[in-house]
Amino acid sequence: MIYYRPIAQTDTARPPLAPWLAGGWCWFDRLERLERGKAAKVVTVDEVPESVLQRLCAPRPDIAGLAMDHPRLMGILNVTPDSFSDGGRFHAADAALTHARGMAAAGADILDIGGESTRPGADEVSLADEISRTEPVIRALCEAGLTTPISIDTRKAEVAKAALQAGARIVNDVAALSFDPELADVVAKADAPLCLMHAQGDPATMQDDPRYDDVLLDVYDYLEGRIAVAEAAGIARERIIVDPGIGFGKTDGHNLALIRGLSLFHGLGCAILLGASRKRFIGTIGRADAADDRIPGTLAVTLAGIAQGVQLHRVHDMAEAKQALRLWQAVTLGETT
Template sequence: MDYFRPIAMTDAARTPGALPLAGGWCWFDRAEHLTRAGSRGLVAAADLPADVRARLTAPRTPIAGLSLGTPRLMGILNVTPDSFSDGGRFAGLDTALAHAAAMAEAGADILDIGGESTRPGAADVTEAEEIARTAPVIAALVSGGITAPISIDTRKATVARAALDAGAAMVNDVAALTYGPALGVLVAGRDVPVCLMHARGTPATMQDDPRYDDVLLDVYDWLGQRIAAAEALGIARDRIVVDPGIGFGKTAAHNLALIRGLSLFHGLGVPVLLGASRKRFIGSYGGGAAATRADLRGPGTVAVTLAGAAQGVQIHRVHDIVETKQALRLWQAVTFGEKT
């Protein structure tokens, strides 16, 4: 099989005949031709197969009412007692609501509410408990006037149904509809967007010596298969987002390979979400106290976010909205001359 990784560019000096990348802020005039046997070098954008060129260039349909012509921030709200990143700081209703409001005020475009930790080694949470943690928060946010769309971070259909009934507008599934058949049927029936994330194994086992033949191509193929499975259930392709699953069944080296090759995923023809915020590899490579403290990985998260934005990634799932929003604004001003 042939794969084509567009070489994403943002410079104002644009090559004649360059093509827009996913209808967004990046452009490309060439792509790396990849195969399972290795790279075959660069090919001009004009010489790409027509179907590949169409998928790489087509503007992405808005998700949950948000246009994707500019990078979007998804604010993380873990209403769990055992999150790897914030240790249950927002498990209470009042603290959860206050933090969500603060993220929306700071510029979060989407709020992602999760009631089950999926950190390495985490155990399953019962459906009833997950609903009790998430649905009241979503209902209170909606009734309180939060205008940012809300996403429910869950693998379970019953949890997603309660969240959608409470006012959520999107499903973010770390299992990409493989946890059980009911969630895909629900998403199709409700006609809501869904994010399909790659993971190997379960949260309890995913970091047990993960191996790949070629992590970039393996993840790409798997996500392509999950898109096809979602479409077979009746989920429209323009309702699908993909996430390569940084930190979910990957070593630090795997994570870096995926981030370096992020532009490849535009070839799937759907928006791309990057969820690298505060992940362990950031502390490993960043060094210092961040190696063991997730709350000190904000600067490294910003660096990875900007690397993703430079490759046209449309949605960035982060904890630190203020810092990331500021970094993106400065990056956009320097790169495109935009006013803040």
């Protein structure tokens, strides 16, 4: 199989015939042609099959009413006692509601609410516990008139069903429909957008010894396969988001290879989500042991993703991410609104 990774550009001096990437803010006039067992080769646009270009260039449909023609920020709200970065801080309902409103006020485009930690080594949470952590928070936010779309971060059909009934509009599945076979039907019946994330192994064991033949191409192939599963269940590709799963069964080297090659995933024809906020590799490379000290590194990785046309960015620190995004857009694109 041949893969094409567009070499994303953001300079305002764009050649007139250079195509836009995924209908967004990046353009490209060259691509990296990748094939297993062979050296990569840089090619021009006219050397690429038309079907590939169509998928790379087609504007991505709106997600939960949000246009994908500029970067969007997804605020993380973990209503858990044991998440790696903020476990226990927002476990209480009042604290969760306050934090959610604060992120919305700071500029969050989506709020992603999860009741089960999927950090390395985490154990599975019961259905009853996960629902009791997430459903009341989602319902309270929606009943209070919050207009920011809510995503439920879960692998489980019953949790997703309760969240969607309470007002959530997106399902974010770190297991890409491989954990609970009933989840696809719940999403299809609700006509909800679905995020499919790559992970090697389950949270309890995923960091024991992750191995790949070629991490970039292996993750691409996995996501392509999971998209096919979702489509077979009645979930249209236009409602699917893909996430390469930074930190989920990956070494530091794997994470860096995926971030460097993020633009490849536009070839799947879906919006892309990058979730690297405060993760361990940022602390290792950036020399920041405490998760709270990884904000500058998180911003660096987030901006690297934006420079490759990634539409959705899952972050803990909303005010900081929003400020960085505004400055990047002003400096790079000349946008100051």
